Amino acid sequence: MKKYVCTICGYIYDEAAGSPDQGIAADTKWEDLPETWVCPICTAPKSMFNEVKEEVKEEAEEKEQKLENKLNLSSLEMSILCSNLAKGCEKQVLMDEMALFQKLADYFKAHAKKTVDPQFETLRTLVNENLSDIYPIASQTAKELNDRGSLRALVWSEKVSRIQSSLLDRLLKEGSDFIEKTNVYVCEICGYIYVGDEAPEICPVCKVPNFKLHKIERGQ
Amino acid sequence: MHAFRNLRNCTKDCLCLYVCPTGASDTENGQIDFKKCIACGLCISACPSHAISMVPDTFAPQQRKADAMKQEMMKLIQTIAEQEAAAHELAKHSDDKVFAQLAAALEKSNRIMAEDLFREAGYMLPQSKNTHDFLRSLKAVSDDRFPMEAVDQLLTLLDQND
Numbered sequence: 001m002k003k004y005v006c007t008i009c010g011y012i013y014d015e016a017a018g019s020p021d022q023g024i025a026a027d028t029k030w031e032d033l034p035e036t037w038v039c040p041i042c043t044a045p046k047s048m049f050n051e052v053k054e055e056v057k058e059e060a061e062e063k064e065q066k067l068e069n070k071l072n073l074s075s076l077e078m079s080i081l082c083s084n085l086a087k088g089c090e091k092q093v094l095m096d097e098m099a100l101f102q103k104l105a106d107y108f109k110a111h112a113k114k115t116v117d118p119q120f121e122t123l124r125t126l127v128n129e130n131l132s133d134i135y136p137i138a139s140q141t142a143k144e145l146n147d148r149g150s151l152r153a154l155v156w157s158e159k160v161s162r163i164q165s166s167l168l169d170r171l172l173k174e175g176s177d178f179i180e181k182t183n184v185y186v187c188e189i190c191g192y193i194y195v196g197d198e199a200p201e202i203c204p205v206c207k208v209p210n211f212k213l214h215k216i217e218r219g220q
Numbered sequence: 221m222h223a224f225r226n227l228r229n230c231t232k233d234c235l236c237l238y239v240c241p242t243g244a245s246d247t248e249n250g251q252i253d254f255k256k257c258i259a260c261g262l263c264i265s266a267c268p269s270h271a272i273s274m275v276p277d278t279f280a281p282q283q284r285k286a287d288a289m290k291q292e293m294m295k296l297i298q299t300i301a302e303q304e305a306a307a308h309e310l311a312k313h314s315d316d317k318v319f320a321q322l323a324a325a326l327e328k329s330n331r332i333m334a335e336d337l338f339r340e341a342g343y344m345l346p347q348s349k350n351t352h353d354f355l356r357s358l359k360a361v362s363d364d365r366f367p368m369e370a371v372d373q374l375l376t377l378l379d380q381n382d
Contacts, residue, residue: 088346
């Protein structure tokens with residue numbers, strides 16, 4: 001499956017995903033798109049598109065690398081730390097530094113330990129354990145220290161965890177019907193997940209305007 | 221310091237082009253030429269759509285975090301990372317497309333939450349001592365495919381400010 005990028009607006013046509021809004025089914029090859037087809041964003045014709053050459057990623061190792069680090073972080077935790085710092089650089093418009101941190105984040109993610117026998121039930125258990133055991137203590141600590149920055153992050157992520165928990169409950173109880181005919185959005189600021197046709201005007205958790213709520217596409 | 225244009229807010233009134241004494245605001249990619257910008261601020265006051273702001277070169281040291289707070293944050297980060305890992309596998313391997321879609325949303329959601337908790341656990345600023353200590357600790361990684369040059373470049377490019 002290939003991808004093609006619009007040289008005018010940057011829209012990417014992914015053969016695997018097709019373009020459902022234009023009535024183009026998933027798995028529709030570029031060659032099979034009608035010549036009258038245009039970019040859904042800027043209406044540029046097919047001739048304005050170039051194929052996206054993706055870098056061949058090396059097969060990640062099954063085993064987690066023994067990474068010496070004094071912080072005692074797992075590979076995935078280091079990936080998260082690096083992608084956080086990449087965002088920190090982006091906010092300061094340090095684009096080279098952002099790309100370097102992102103490179104490290106990608107490396108650590110590729111070498112992270114894989115979950116054995118992943119289940120939605122286990123995921124729900126983890127979320128619920130955090131909600132019942134850790135958030136109350138962490139919030140108490142933040143209040144006692146008058147650390148309002150930490151308290152802010154805890155308020156947001158506790159709310160998002162509650163949403164995660166209720167979505168997992170629903171999925172496990174009634175299956176995926178409640179998502180089937182609608183959309184899924186994630187807030188890029190706080191992680192809030194919204195299931196519905198259109199994203200709300202502002203994120204209900206962190207109040208950011210909805211252009212920062214990203215639609216999660218359904219795979220091929 | 222230099223000016224930065226938020227392209228999402230820019231309504232192309234182009235007053236910045238008229239007031240800029242060095243031509244830094246007139247570029248083919250729409251962003252200000254940071255090398256030409258002398259941080260005079262004229263474009264910021266002239267812009268009717270408030271699309272330009274000043275980006276500082278130096279930052280105040282980040283807030284110190286109590287060890288007790290850090291510990292609680294790290295506990296949460298650990299579990300949330302496990303959640304991301306599980307959601308990652310579920311997104312990749314669920315046969316049902318909608319289940320996989322929700323798993324992908326959960327993977328992303330958990331990543332964003334844990335990043336934010338790291339920020340409040342002492343890793344807000346890329347210029348902080350904590351970040352530099354972390355980068356220096358990566359010098360011990362022994363894997364041919366590890367992008368060590370990225371670590372070296374970051375240690376050179378980023379000043380430590382605390």
